[in-house]
Amino acid sequence: MQIGVDPRRAVAISGMATASSVIRLLDGSRDREQIIAEAGQHGVPREVTERILALLAAAGAVVDFPAEMLRFVPPELRQRLMPVLATASLAAQDSDGGASLIARRSSCTVQVSGRGPVAALVADLLTSSGLAAAGTGSPQEASQADLLVLVGRQSPAETAELLRLRQPYLAVYAEEAIGVVGPLVRPGVTACLRCIDLAKAERDPAWPLILAQLAGRCADPPGCDAVLAAAVAAQTAAQAVAFADRSHQADATANGTLELVLPSWQWRRRTWLPHPACACGSHQAGQDRTGQYRPASREPEGMNAAGELRP
């Protein structure tokens, strides 16, 4: 018997000739003893049911979702969370069917600050992912969130205030037919927007002057169509969800940005290390006793030393 279609997910189990009448009962509404009893009513002996359950569990094909947790979830919300749970339990290989993950997400608040299609799409995606996402507002209003998603170009004064509040944030913008997701800033730990501006100024002495003129302004019309907005919003939501899940996927935007430059279809990662001249303190925090910089988080899987995504 094979469960699943794609060879990267599917498991094939032998010795399951009588399994169908037991598997039919595995819809999450019965506990172990109830399954054994009901299978018995259909003529399946206890030892056979136990063996089938053991084989399925060994193959990672059955998850033990805490029934207590589902009992208090309204049916409508349960229906909405089912795809989230199914994805989480497959991707994270949780044996609890995503229960602990849902608990983490519902206790994590993410606020989206900014206007326009990207901000609206990100808020929608976060809500659908089971995150306590709040609508748009100014960064200062949102400073109680676990993570603040900042959509659009930010003024240095605003990001300095977030540093003072020690507010983690994920910066994102889409303009000039380029989408940029990141950095995900843990103040004092990973490179902040000012670290990046200092690095850019080293390469381009005119950058501080351009930056001063950018604050609070956006291109009209914005060079961001509906498809780019959706792509940027999806990547942003994936990073925010990974932050809530404490998944290594969020490392992609720690000390880095993910960038999509149209007409390319491929997201590329750029590494931005904490800058020694930045007041955020992330460079000092990353230094070990020998005075050498040691990144706060490891480079994510699938990337080479230069931080570029492997094809």
Ligand SMILES: [Zn+2]
């Ligand atoms: Zn900094």
